[in-house]
Amino acid sequence: MGRAPADSRDTSTDRQPQPLWLCIRFPRLALDIHPPGQSPVRAVINADNSVHSVSDAARAAGIETGMPAGAAAALSRALQILPRDVRRELKALEQAACRCCQVTPTVSLAPPDAVALDVRSSLKLFGGFAGIQSILQAILAPLGHDYHWAAAPTPEAGLLLARCRREIKIEGRERLRSALGGLPLYSLDLDANLLMRLHKTGIRQLRDLWRLPRAGLARRFGLELVAYLDRIRGKRPDPRALYLPPLQFRSQWELPAASAEHARISDAADKLFRKLVRFLRRHDAGTAAVGVRLFHLRSSFTPIHVGTREHARDAAHLLHLFDQALQCRTLPGPVTGLEMRCADIQAFTPPCQDLFRNTASEAQNWQHTLEELEARLGGKTIRHIESVDDHRPENAWRYGLSAGRKAKPRQRPLWLLPQPQRLSHRDRRLWYRGYLTLRSGPERIECGWWDGQDCRRDYYIASNPQRARLWIFQDLKQRSDTWYLHGLFG
Amino acid sequence: MRASHRLWRGLDPLPPGLPTGFAALDAALPWRGWPAGSVIEVITPAWGIGELRLFLPLMQRLSQQGRHAAWIAPPYVPYAPALSHAGISLAGAVIIQPQHPQQILWSMERLLRTAACGLAVAWPQQLTSVSTRRLQLAARGGHSLGVLYSRQHAGPRRQRMPITLSVRLDAVENGLTIELLKVRGGCRQPRVTVTWP
Numbered sequence: 001m002g003r004a005p006a007d008s009r010d011t012s013t014d015r016q017p018q019p020l021w022l023c024i025r026f027p028r029l030a031l032d033i034h035p036p037g038q039s040p041v042r043a044v045i046n047a048d049n050s051v052h053s054v055s056d057a058a059r060a061a062g063i064e065t066g067m068p069a070g071a072a073a074a075l076s077r078a079l080q081i082l083p084r085d086v087r088r089e090l091k092a093l094e095q096a097a098c099r100c101c102q103v104t105p106t107v108s109l110a111p112p113d114a115v116a117l118d119v120r121s122s123l124k125l126f127g128g129f130a131g132i133q134s135i136l137q138a139i140l141a142p143l144g145h146d147y148h149w150a151a152a153p154t155p156e157a158g159l160l161l162a163r164c165r166r167e168i169k170i171e172g173r174e175r176l177r178s179a180l181g182g183l184p185l186y187s188l189d190l191d192a193n194l195l196m197r198l199h200k201t202g203i204r205q206l207r208d209l210w211r212l213p214r215a216g217l218a219r220r221f222g223l224e225l226v227a228y229l230d231r232i233r234g235k236r237p238d239p240r241a242l243y244l245p246p247l248q249f250r251s252q253w254e255l256p257a258a259s260a261e262h263a264r265i266s267d268a269a270d271k272l273f274r275k276l277v278r279f280l281r282r283h284d285a286g287t288a289a290v291g292v293r294l295f296h297l298r299s300s301f302t303p304i305h306v307g308t309r310e311h312a313r314d315a316a317h318l319l320h321l322f323d324q325a326l327q328c329r330t331l332p333g334p335v336t337g338l339e340m341r342c343a344d345i346q347a348f349t350p351p352c353q354d355l356f357r358n359t360a361s362e363a364q365n366w367q368h369t370l371e372e373l374e375a376r377l378g379g380k381t382i383r384h385i386e387s388v389d390d391h392r393p394e395n396a397w398r399y400g401l402s403a404g405r406k407a408k409p410r411q412r413p414l415w416l417l418p419q420p421q422r423l424s425h426r427d428r429r430l431w432y433r434g435y436l437t438l439r440s441g442p443e444r445i446e447c448g449w450w451d452g453q454d455c456r457r458d459y460y461i462a463s464n465p466q467r468a469r470l471w472i473f474q475d476l477k478q479r480s481d482t483w484y485l486h487g488l489f490g
Numbered sequence: 491m492r493a494s495h496r497l498w499r500g501l502d503p504l505p506p507g508l509p510t511g512f513a514a515l516d517a518a519l520p521w522r523g524w525p526a527g528s529v530i531e532v533i534t535p536a537w538g539i540g541e542l543r544l545f546l547p548l549m550q551r552l553s554q555q556g557r558h559a560a561w562i563a564p565p566y567v568p569y570a571p572a573l574s575h576a577g578i579s580l581a582g583a584v585i586i587q588p589q590h591p592q593q594i595l596w597s598m599e600r601l602l603r604t605a606a607c608g609l610a611v612a613w614p615q616q617l618t619s620v621s622t623r624r625l626q627l628a629a630r631g632g633h634s635l636g637v638l639y640s641r642q643h644a645g646p647r648r649q650r651m652p653i654t655l656s657v658r659l660d661a662v663e664n665g666l667t668i669e670l671l672k673v674r675g676g677c678r679q680p681r682v683t684v685t686w687p
Contacts, residue, residue, distance in 0.1 A: 398570075
């Protein structure tokens with residue numbers, strides 16, 4: 001069934017060179033993505049509480065992959081258990097793949113922990129296989145992951161060898177059969193049940209599998225196994241999705257003459273924004289952040305950031321935001337040219353249209369207004385607040401992306417002071433712009449002992465001669481009679 | 491006759507206002523509530539006497555209608571649990587802390603002009619009659635309400651502001667006295683007292 005040459009055919013003629021898949025496996029990717037902790041004894045556990053990968057120190061302590069987390073914790077007191085984070089693993093893998101694109105455009109991800117690259121067409125450029133290896137070593141070193149490599153004419157064979165840590169290069173499909181023969185059965189990327197069944201029939205190495213008749217294998221163990229073995233030996237085509245590095249847009253525009261006039265700069269930016277939007281439309285994408293650099297005569301540049309709250313591709317709106325940001329800048333000198341860079345490119349979802357009410361455009365209108373304010377006033381001036389379920393008043397809110405959860409109904413002041421303000425005493429009475437009288441309370445708030453921000457306070461509502469209602473508390477952690485003002489009922 | 495511009499009438503039929511949530515105040519104001527599409531000045535002797543509580547029923551109503559409320563340069567951070575306790579959607583509230591004082595009025599004007607924004611509350615450091623007029627026009631365009639808070643100033647009244655409603659607050663036991671300093675369209679009584687529910 002294979003399009004690829006069969007075993008018997010002699011391929012020394014090399015009419016069509018076979019691919020050479022260099023597979024790189026990062027055996028400790030799941031561990032490496034976690035920041036280093038205090039203890040060198042570390043283990044990453046799966047969602048089902050079994051150990052996924054272990055550090056060297058943990059291995060020395062007797063912890064092995066596959067054992068339950070409880071058993072692992074019993075073996076070492078210093079064990080640091082980390083949850084597995086598949087998304088971050090994939091991200092780290094994509095980062096590695098992105099770097100590998102420097103060697104060859106044919107890069108394919110093999111999750112969870114490997115990448116496969118076809119380096120056949122790059123061999124001459126980099127001076128042979130050794131050259132590619134040294135370049136890859138230099139490229140991957142900054143990432144700090146350990147890796148094993150293996151090269152084979154098929155990606156599955158390469159991955160299999162890399163998994164077995166055999167760092168060898170195999171040229172020619174006809175040599176795969178003998179080269180892979182010594183590998184253990186359990187290194188195959190197959191279902192554990194299927195492997196168990198194969199093991200029970202006395203198969204220990206791949207060599208044993210090669211000897212069995214195809215038809216019988218397919219009948220007893222399913223077509224899946226036969227197809228996998230065929231892919232390993234290149235008897236069946238194995239198309240792989242190529243990894244495409246994230247889109248980037250970069251374009252420049254020279255002004256005909258250096259100018260500090262906003263209209264001129266804006267005109268040039270308009271052309272670049274139109275170009276950007278054409279680029280985004282072509283890729284069915286939108287952007288939420290565009291960086292523009294205004295170059296001046298003396299080699300320096302002014303950066304201008306244009307940010308939107310949702311991914312968009314409206315040239316007029318982007319230009320409007322750019323103008324707003326430009327207006328509140330003072331340029332150090334005339335501008336000779338512009339450069340636009342955009343790396344934050346994501347799939348574009350157009351706003352939903354409502355049949356009856358025009359709510360979508362109203363919401364968009366509001367977003368556009370906020371974006372304009374942001375462009376003019378700068379990044380962190382516009383914020384939302386949300387409440388958090390916590391008894392401690394200062395932890396019961398945070399800045400964030402408006403989730404709007406409801407807190408428990410208690411009487412709370414509309415103004416909360418950023419820091420509790422120490423109240424003074426006069427004639428043994430509390431004083432804040434006048435003598436204070438307690439109106440209601442106390443409300444005991446005592447919590448946070450679990451996260452080191454211990455808080456034991458009695459809250460009262462007090463009023464002063466100006467009839468301002470104040471939210472004050474007595475700190476019970478301190479011995480003497482210490483009172484603080486924490487809020488105002490605005 | 492009524493459609494003719496040449497006929498002068500003493501009092502224009504005023505547009506209906508936004509209910510304040512306090513019956514005494516509604517009765518005293520000619521719009522039967524806060525005047526929609528305009529700017530209000532609120533003078534208060536101190537923060538914390540109930541100057542925000544006066545607007546909570548309005549905020550709650552606007553939040554139910556899905557209109558947004560903007561807080562511009564507030565002296566403190568609005569406390570999220572208190573707002574959600576009052577039935578105000580936090581998703582609709584946006585806090586803006588401009589770095590320069592002149593940006594306060596610019597932001598407010600921009601927000602008032604947006605139809606999605608129902609209420610813009612600002613604590614400006616100074617007001618001029620030109621900027622107030624701009625705000626007034628923006629509020630009319632966006633059919634929104636602008637509230638300008640200021641601390642009570644000593645000495646004589648400053649220049650007259652082209653403002654629809656100007657009130658001075660004073661705290662009383664369990665309530666507020668609202669002195670109506672200026673009411674465009676005629677004032678029925680100079681002073682109203684509201685009590686907290």
